[in-house]
Amino acid sequence: MSEVRKIAVLPGDGIGPEVMPVAVAALRTALQRQGVYLETEEGLIGGCAIDAAGGPLPAETQELCAAADAVLLGAVGGPKWEALPMQQRPEKGLLGLRSGLQLFANLRPALLFAPLADASSLKPALVSGLDILIVRELTGGIYFGEPRGVFLENNERVGVNTYRYSEHEIERIARVAFDLAGKRRRRLCSVDKANVLEATDLWRQVVSGLASEYPEVALSHMYVDNAGMQLVRAPKQFDVIVTGNMFGDILSDVAAMLTGSLGMLPSASLAADGFGLYEPVHGSAPDIAGQDRANPLATVLSAAMLCRYSLNLPGAAAALEGAVDAVLRQGLRTADIAAEGQGVELVGTQAMGEALLAALESSAGGEAP
Numbered sequence: 338m339s340e341v342r343k344i345a346v347l348p349g350d351g352i353g354p355e356v357m358p359v360a361v362a363a364l365r366t367a368l369q370r371q372g373v374y375l376e377t378e379e380g381l382i383g384g385c386a387i388d389a390a391g392g393p394l395p396a397e398t399q400e401l402c403a404a405a406d407a408v409l410l411g412a413v414g415g416p417k418w419e420a421l422p423m424q425q426r427p428e429k430g431l432l433g434l435r436s437g438l439q440l441f442a443n444l445r446p447a448l449l450f451a452p453l454a455d456a457s458s459l460k461p462a463l464v465s466g467l468d469i470l471i472v473r474e475l476t477g478g479i480y481f482g483e484p485r486g487v488f489l490e491n492n493e494r495v496g497v498n499t500y501r502y503s504e505h506e507i508e509r510i511a512r513v514a515f516d517l518a519g520k521r522r523r524r525l526c527s528v529d530k531a532n533v534l535e536a537t538d539l540w541r542q543v544v545s546g547l548a549s550e551y552p553e554v555a556l557s558h559m560y561v562d563n564a565g566m567q568l569v570r571a572p573k574q575f576d577v578i579v580t581g582n583m584f585g586d587i588l589s590d591v592a593a594m595l596t597g598s599l600g601m602l603p604s605a606s607l608a609a610d611g612f613g614l615y616e617p618v619h620g621s622a623p624d625i626a627g628q629d630r631a632n633p634l635a636t637v638l639s640a641a642m643l644c645r646y647s648l649n650l651p652g653a654a655a656a657l658e659g660a661v662d663a664v665l666r667q668g669l670r671t672a673d674i675a676a677e678g679q680g681v682e683l684v685g686t687q688a689m690g691e692a693l694l695a696a697l698e699s700s701a702g703g704e705a706p
């Protein structure tokens with residue numbers, strides 16, 4: 338009997354239920370090639386959970402995720418639920434799941450597949466071969482620090498948020514980043530604003546203090562304003578970037594655009610024990626939902642990250658990434674990545690899925706780009 342891995346599958350709303358079957362089928366095939374049997378169980382999250390169970394994150398979904406080896410999620414939200422009060426919205430389901438599972442490390446790769454070099458807003462020479470990993474702290478910093486709010490002071494309103502990190506929070510995200518850099522090109526750039534913000538000066542001190550434990554990794558530091566500039570000036574200078582919640586939020590979106598399309602961007606959110614939630618960066622795309630137009634590749638690449646980081650099956654991850662590269666090299670494009678006049682073949686979600694399976698099943702689909 339082969340090894341079994343259990344994945345909680347949460348398709349969610351909009352295009353989520355369209356891209357998820359493609360990703361699950363590809364994941365199943367990639368794992369089979371490694372002698373691993375994939376067991377999946379579906380759960381509700383977001384708008385569909387509100388409709389069926391009265392809230393965006395039913396207890397059964399939380400139990401299902403806690404009992405799985407990892408979670409693969411599509412997207413949540415849509416116009417149908419936008420009028421609901423903030424606390425009852427679909428997005429609260431996702432936030433609740435992230436905090437409930439203590440997913441403090443957000444990994445956002447910016448990897449440019451060679452056939453898509455023209456899709457970037459930068460010149461192909463600047464981005465071809467781009468492979469950056471941004472490690473963003475996800476559960477602390479200014480998005481969560483207290484005190485926060487809008488207060489009355491001397492007869493006027495004052496808005497307050499607090500940039501706050503404790504040493505242990507900095508240390509645990511830095512260790513994730515050092516470990517990842519050690520498995521890649523062994524360069525880690527820590528991004529802060531230590532010249533202005535004391536909290537980020539502490540960040541710099543704590544990260545620097547760990548460097549001697551990772552002698553194989555070359556650590557550098559950069560102020561966030563310069564990092565933004567360098568990402569668009571010469572992005573290939575970076576390997577792994579580690580930073581706090583707010584700076585990571587902004588820089589990961591900048592890095593994302595270097596690769597061209599939302600439909601290509603995966604992400605992982607990890608807990609201390611390696612447990613992870615994997616999801617495409619894009620939302621539920623209500624404007625194209627139900628039309629077989631969604632690009633499933635971001636979800637497939639999220640499944641590849643799941644293999645690499647939670648299942649410790651780098652061969653399956655490479656097979657999935659290789660299959661994505663193969664279908665792009667065949668010229669297949671969903672509408673979001675089909676630049677005009679390029680002699681490419683426009684395909685829908687399902688046809689892209691079939692091509693991926695064919696690439697995975699042929700020996701050509703075995704190598705990463």
Ligand code: NAD
Pocket residue numbers: 352411412413414415416428431599600616617618619620621622623624625630631632633635671673
């Ligand atoms: P979106 O990412 O859903 O869509 C932005 C644009 O990109 C749209 O034109 C859409 O058609 C296109 N797009 C996105 N993914 C695509 C794909 N895979 N293939 C082809 N085209 C794709 O962002 P939005 O329109 O701002 O938000 C729509 C809904 O999604 C909202 O309810 C929002 O709250 C929610 N949302 C959810 C998540 C999540 O689940 N993590 C993230 C962002 C937004």
